[in-house]
Each structure stands twice: as structure tokens, then as C-alpha cells.
Amino acid sequence: MxxxxxxxxxxxxxxxxxxxxxxxxxxxxxxxxxxxxxxxxxxxxxxxxxxxxxxxxxxxxxxxxxxxxxxxxxxxxxxxxxxxxxxxxxxxxxxxxxxxxxxxxxxxWRSVTLRGAHLGGLDLSGLDLRESDLSMSDLTATVLREAKLDGATVRETTLVNADLRGASLAGVDLREASLKDTRLDLPGAVHLAEIYGAVVEP
Missing domain, CATH: 2.160.20.80 (E3 ubiquitin-protein ligase SopA)
Structure with a gap:
């Protein structure tokens, strides 16, 4: 005790x-x-x-x-x-x-290092993960709605079936992550298009 x-x-x-x-x-x-x-x-x-x-x-x-x-x-x-x-x-x-x-x-959870962590299926809605290192972590089917992910590192991160609707993604290079059936809202989709070089016009 x-x-x-x-x-x-x-x-x-x-x-x-x-x-x-x-x-x-x-x-x-x-x-x-x-x-x-x-x-x-x-x-x-x-x-x-x-x-x-x-x-x-x-x-x-x-x-x-x-x-x-x-x-x-x-x-x-x-x-x-x-x-x-x-x-x-x-x-x-x-x-x-x-x-x-x-x-x-x-x-x-700002600036937390979760490199290689298995976080699949967790509900991390609204969590502040700014500047966190999520490299090589498994976020399959993880709920990240309204989470703050600005500046997070997602190199080789698995985001298959993850829910990123409402999440802030400034400075996040989603090209480095594995995306399949990943749920994005309109701002998230625009962010993804822009990092791939698209010009998004109203």
C-alpha cells in the first residue's frame, strides 16, 4: 500500500x-x-x-x-x-x-511520443495531440473527432477506417500515413487535396 x-x-x-x-x-x-x-x-x-x-x-x-x-x-x-x-x-x-x-x-497529450503504439479502436475524441509523434503507430478505426492534431508526425501511421472529422490538421502531412476508408469532413478533405498539390477553389 x-x-x-x-x-x-x-x-x-x-x-x-x-x-x-x-x-x-x-x-x-x-x-x-x-x-x-x-x-x-x-x-x-x-x-x-x-x-x-x-x-x-x-x-x-x-x-x-x-x-x-x-x-x-x-x-x-x-x-x-x-x-x-x-x-x-x-x-x-x-x-x-x-x-x-x-x-x-x-x-x-501535447508532444507525446507514441511511436509504434497500438491505439486501434480507441475513442480519442477531443484529445489535444498537437506536436505528438505518432510515427508507425496503429490507429486503425480510432476515433479522433475534434482532436487537435496540429503539427503531429504521422510517418507510416496506419489511419485505416479512422475518424478524423472535425480534427485540426494544420501541418500534418497525411501523405506519410496509410489512409483507406479514413473519414474526413470537408476541411479535412481540402487539406488532403492541397498537400497533394491540388488547387481548391470555391
């Missing part, structure tokens, strides 16, 4: 700990390392993890509300059936993580 947190905890290492079902509220962790920590069914609310490292951690069926993972490093973590509501993950890096199924309700 996790210890009660008062004030900010800085530079601490947690290894092999059992935080199953724990509730963390208004806590601050900075520069901490979490290795093989079990956070299954844990709940965090208004917690800040700043520049923390998470290796081989289990977030299965956990719930995170208005929690911030700023510039965090996630490696080989499992988010199976996790819920992220209004969370900020700006600048975080995910590598070899299980991220589906997962429920994402808004939030900011």
Missing part, C-alpha cells in the same frame, strides 16, 4: 510495491522512479507526476482524474482497461506499452 503523501516527494525510487486499489489525491511526485509497481484498480485525482519514470508498472483498470504525467517515461507498462479523464500527459514517452482497451475522456 502507498504511504500518505504530504507535500512533494522528490527523487524517490519505488520498486516492487503493491499499490493495488490505492487512492492518491493531491499528491506531487517529481523525478521519482516506479519499477514493477502494481497500480491495478488504483485511483489518482489531481496528482502530479513530473519527470517520473515508470518501468514494468501495471495500471490495469485504474482510474486517473485530472492527473498530470508531465514528461514521464513509460516503458513496458500495462494500461489495460484504464480510464484517463481530463489528464495531462504533455511531453511523455510511451515505449512497448499496452494501451488498449483504454478509456480517454479529453485531456492534453
Amino acid at each position: 502507498s504511504e500518505p503523501v504530504t507535500g512533494a516527494i522528490t527523487g524517490r525510487t519505488y520498486s516492487g510495491e503493491d499499490w493495488y486499489g490505492d487512492e492518491l489525491v493531491d499528491a506531487v511526485y517529481a523525478g521519482c522512479t516506479f519499477s514493477d509497481v502494481d497500480l491495478t484498480e488504483a485511483t489518482t485525482r489531481n496528482v502530479v507526476f513530473r519527470e517520473c519514470t515508470f518501468h514494468n508498472c501495471r495500471f490495469n483498470s485504474s482510474t486517473h482524474v485530472s492527473t498530470a504525467f508531465i514528461a514521464a517515461d513509460f516503458r513496458r507498462c500495462n494500461f489495460f482497461d484504464a480510464t484517463l479523464e481530463g489528464c495531462k500527459l504533455d511531453g511523455s514517452v510511451f515505449a512497448e506499452c499496452t494501451m488498449r482497451p483504454m478509456k480517454v475522456l479529453g485531456g492534453s
